[in-house]
Amino acid sequence: MADPKHHVVKPYLVTRRLHPENQETPIQFIENDRIQTSLFYRRNHFSYPNLTYSNYFLPINGMVNTPLLISLQSILQLPSKTVEVVLECSGNKRSLFEPKVFGEQWGKGAISQGVWKGVPLRTLLEISGIKEAAKEVVVEGYDFGKRTDLDKVFSYTRSLPLEKAIHPDTIIAYEYNKQPLSFKHGFPFRLIVPQWYGMASVKWIKQISVMASPFNGPFQKIDYMYYPNLENDDGAHPVTTINVNSTIQKPLDMAKINTGKHVIKGIAWSGKGNITHVEISTDNGHTWSKAQVSASKSSYKWVSWSYEWNAVEKGIFSILSKATDSSGQTQPIKPYRNRNGYGYNAIDNIKVMVE
Template sequence: MTKPQKVKPYLTTRSLLPENQETPIQFINNDSVENQLFFRRNHFTYPTLSYSNYWLPINGVVSAPLLLSMQDILQYPSKTVEVVLECSGDKRNLFEPKTFGEQWEKGAISQGKWKGVPLRTLLEISGIGDGAKEVVVEGYDYGLRTDLDEVYTYTRSLPIEKALHEDTIIAYEYNNQPIPFKHGYPLRLIVPQWYAMASVKWIKQISV
């Protein structure tokens, strides 16, 4: 008598250009989703960048603008946060009447442990200027928007209070391994308790 084959879970494809893949949550039985099953949400195609020639600028309303290498960043005290990341469109497929956007079922959500440098540390070193209101984080991914005719990079802003929160980090590891490229390698912003669209991948620059 042959043993029944064990079902191997895999991501559910919602779109390929850009790539959007859903976590098979029915197979998740612990509080940390492995890299291969973490949902993928992209607005544009994947960027091209090199770890060996990677620099992170911090500029804007600061007294000492920074240009940090990965080696610089790894020398700062780190913090690990266990965070749920969820797309704001999670469960959109269940809406009645139907609405525009990726038709996620219940798997545009994943949880795991992210390690990195508190954004607050880097902002304090750069010297935030008086009257600063927000921190804008820009990613290397870019493309056309459906509502406008120009090319845009993926960019999000945080109010200064959220940017300085002790759990808002610039992450370089996920579950004790370097962040996979498709999830933001080499650096990804992690903003706990906010929808995942705030957690910018492939950070290009940070502006106060």
């Protein structure tokens, strides 16, 4: 019989839904900056697609001089680019909205990061030659299903403005953490769009089309829009760049701890620049102290931070974390309220009991 003292307990994904599969990273138990594939969050609108890879070709069409049908092998032979990027679902932390909003009730784990390798989308667009009238690049995935709101079948399809599509770090990825991209995360190819929420990083790429007019598919113009008014669509605008944010990983929310020294630790990230500082409050926001933040030269990654707290008194304490980025944005006290519950980034807040 195995010795229970030597039994290694490992974290595993937190299931939010089975059909389609939506699971989040156990972010409170993550110790490093690169999330292994098995713990990378899974966000699906539909069932996984049925694909055969033996004869995979990627069409590039629309407002291009030379439409292409490029093979998987040819893409793998093109000059590659490697980027370390955080991907965050725009619905991350949706369950924290008060009052509640409808949608997948994500906790704090619809976020993961690692190293992606692939071909810049720009390279493929340059090979096909973009016409002068081009405005957007539409990327269609193989995943599809019926939308009950429209009573019609759609594939998951999104567009990028041309300037974002041709950014050198927007890549068509085929590797993650030096391993072939897993099927559940988009094999053989997925788009990676740094600094934007994960809905832009289309999986299982089926085709790429360059357009002269705005794309109006339902995942572009109905979903992934901020609707600030609950009753109507006034003021609607698209979800794009990741908001400045932070998450406390340790201690756990509602934990009981002893008096003495404790390390409060977590992560912080933003789509609008580097994290410049993280502040911690152990008295529900009355006073703030600066945490130690790990240095990062990349604005595409989260940073780790830590703060040593000497818990002298017994009682219930609210611990808060507040991040600020290089564009001057700081986490707000209250989140931006919107109908679909996107972009939650209020100051993180947990409670502990000191005994």
